[in-house]
Amino acid sequence: MYIECIGASGAGKTTIVAHTAQVLSAAGRVCVTRKTFFAPQRRKYFKAWWTVVHLWRLEVGTLRLLLQWARAKGVKNACMKIHEYIKIRQLTATMDTDTVALWDSGFVQLFSKLAVMGFVSEEDAFFLIQKHIPAQGVIVFLNTSLAESRNRKRKRAIAWESAAALARLEQEKDDPARMEFIQAVQAMQERMVQKLTAAHVSVLLLDGMQTPETNAALLVTHVQHTHYV
Numbered sequence: 001m002y003i004e005c006i007g008a009s010g011a012g013k014t015t016i017v018a019h020t021a022q023v024l025s026a027a028g029r030v031c032v033t034r035k036t037f038f039a040p041q042r043r044k045y046f047k048a049w050w051t052v053v054h055l056w057r058l059e060v061g062t063l064r065l066l067l068q069w070a071r072a073k074g075v076k077n078a079c080m081k082i083h084e085y086i087k088i089r090q091l092t093a094t095m096d097t098d099t100v101a102l103w104d105s106g107f108v109q110l111f112s113k114l115a116v117m118g119f120v121s122e123e124d125a126f127f128l129i130q131k132h133i134p135a136q137g138v139i140v141f142l143n144t145s146l147a148e149s150r151n152r153k154r155k156r157a158i159a160w161e162s163a164a165a166l167a168r169l170e171q172e173k174d175d176p177a178r179m180e181f182i183q184a185v186q187a188m189q190e191r192m193v194q195k196l197t198a199a200h201v202s203v204l205l206l207d208g209m210q211t212p213e214t215n216a217a218l219l220v221t222h223v224q225h226t227h228y229v
Helices: 013-026 044-053 062-072 075-094 107-116 122-132 146-160 163-171 175-200 211-227
Strands: 002-004 031-034 097-103 137-143 202-207
Touching: 002 107, 002 122, 002 211, 013 031, 013 097, 013 122, 013 211, 044 097, 062 075, 062 122, 075 097, 075 107, 107 122, 107 175, 122 175, 137 175, 137 211, 146 163, 146 175, 163 175, 175 202
Parallel strands: 002 097, 002 137, 031 097, 137 202
Antiparallel strands: none
């Protein structure tokens, strides 16, 4: 079962994924997340080698889009996107029916951003999302306002004593183009959720103002009552 959490940066996607995986694992389910895909001892050079070995999972159309991303955002950023894309492709192609894959940065987020950046039309982005999401897939939309998301990111930066993160937030706030891009991606994701719902893809809407524990409990209940699990 593939579960993809989407929402604004700072909405709490990663936290909900971690809480949900913890609860399901305690109940005996095999869970894989973006952070647990590789064993903790695996180092960067191994991950890079693994990505090269599995490059055949990267479709030509997606590669073309990510090359455009590289020109706009830099090669290093694009390589990270390619690495994460291949991880999901490999996992969804090989996992058994008892495994629950919980992802906090997946196909909807990737292709929504590519559409906002103008590299692909909204219609084609939706087609690519539908094409990539497995039949037994669930999209979890964490509905959190951008203001609340920014507030959470600020609190997290303070808790981590990260001056760099706080500086980035201030720069972001003073950059109208960046704020416009973030708002456009949020709106694009909302439209994709509406389209996926209309296409009968399983979609779970969660209130981002609730605690991660509360939302994780709702997601666990959804997983346990899904008929193909």
